[in-house]
Amino acid sequence: TSSALSVLLSSIQVFNVMRNLQLDHLQHLQMYYKYGTYAQGLESGTSGFQLCVFLVRDWQWPKEYEFGWEGGERLLEKILGAESKNKPTDELRDLRTYFKSCLSSRNCFLMPSPVLTDDGCSLNGAVNGITPSLKEYLRDFVRGLLSPSKLVVKTVDGEPLTASQLCKFVEKMTPIFSSEELPVPGLVVVKAAEFCAELARDKALMEYRYYLGQVLQSDGKLISPGELKQKEGKLRSKVLDLFDNAACLKLNECKQKGRKSLIQQLNTIFCDVWKGYQVVRKKYEESKKLEDDLMIATHSLSVIAKALMLFVTCIPMGPIPMAIVATTSITAVLAATGTGVAAMITNQKNEKDSAVAARKLPADLEKKLS
Template identity: 30%
Template sequence: DSDTKPFQKLLFLVRDWDRPQNFAFGSRGGKALIDTRLDIKEKHAAELKTLRQSILSCFSDIDGFLLPHPGQKVARETSFDGRLADINEEFREKLKELVPSVLAPENLLVKQVNGKNLLGEHLMTFFRTYVEVFKGSDLPEPGSILLATTNATNMAAMDKARAHYMSGMRNRPRRNLVKLREFHRVKLAEAKKVFNDFPKMGGDAMSHTSMDVLIKDLDGLFSDFIKEEEEIIQKEQEEEAKRERERQEERKREEQRQRERILEKQKAEAREAEMKREREAMKEKERKMHEEEAKRESERQEERK
């Protein structure tokens, strides 16, 4: 919502206030002073009106606090090291009012954007953004802070959407590019919803620009996933092709061994048949020799008779 005020509270802290008769020290006088100074009047120049309008539009709650002079030891002595004893009593009393108003647990605000609480990780995005804004030698303009806040809310939304996408992609389908592309489309749609649901500033124009950057970023991440998966698939295909070649070579070797076994068996059968023929021939020869011997024996017997 571009009409939502980006900041929750602004406290103007004025030290060395020297007109307590007009505005009393403390929060009540400070609030009255700031309300007076931020009041927009017709006589103001255009730039002063714009400045006041910018401040009023940036903060939901604007307060002031007036502190007296802390004393000469604080202002003039270089040896001052922060000891309370060296600070004027009146100043110390007002500190006792100021510090709890800022740091008491009941006064610490949970940071919000568009009425929604921020997580610590998202708050870090704001810190990094504000460091960039305030690191120069000059104080930034309210408009610069507003732009920085707008950018920070969109960056936080992008970070959350990106984290959701990456978390989902840890369970992505493997070794199937068709299913992987479909899974990416689902997770990309979820990331877009996370981005759209996140509280942001800057209106539709800023959201559309940030969404385009997010989609480009996630598509880039997906390209890396695709490349990684293609490399895995290619490697597995090459390994499977290698194993298939090895299996084919092994089948060829087995076929060769089978042929050699068949040939060896045929040779053994041929040798056995040859030996059988030789044995039969030997038996036939022995039979004939016995017959001839018997015939000669018969002839000798006839001769003796």
């Protein structure tokens, strides 16, 4: 059970055998890799399992096949019949074909025995008793398996999984392997299909949130209600097509269930965004009304100022009344100018604040959902 589960969850399998690698070992491993065939059917032909490494410990024939990766590769080719001069049997041919179709790559490493130390005594478990040659081969094995250039990232549907996605995959698959018996293969298919549907749905939701944020930005200005609904409709069609065209969705029941869930979440997201947008829009319209009132006041004061100046130029007056009227006119002009400037500042601040508030809607919603 643990072997079959490991095959489904990990991108790298290390099949550990003692002294020699034989055909029955491959046949034993094939039983667990059959679960990969079912998963592979959900992944559009992409390999469900990416790397299998056969580690042969205590290898006893280094003169025939040397220790390390090269000797292991030649041994594996011999077992699969690639080096044999004799015609491979149907069993070998089927086994070779199976592993080629199921695995992206496979390697073999021949490891020397750590039984004896440098002084010829039996190894008692102390690390300082391991021979330098074994340390060297162990280093080669670890580097060939876990170095950054060699490490294989787990994929599903050909897409690399993030750490959180891998955790979800583990949570989805482990319950069906909780008993001592292997689960029914059909159940493995269903659970894998459900996960693929969830993966496609989450990807579509991520696209939707991102591009909805781009729509709300609208060149730094508050978008109109009609334009927002129009662009959201096009965006919704785009992300639904993205979900429908996901290559991994081959079980119609899981696909329909995932699509229904996606639509419900799209409705929830846009409903919350629309409510927030309405609040921002209301504040914007209130500020716009204040701006209009200021502009009306500006126009009225300008008319009064012009009338006073005309009155001053047409009617002869003494020096004191003339000064009073001139002062009143200048005051009116300055008031009109100040009111106009205030209106422009209010307009710019209103546009900026509304656009910023609209841009924050998807991010605020995402925080609330997470």
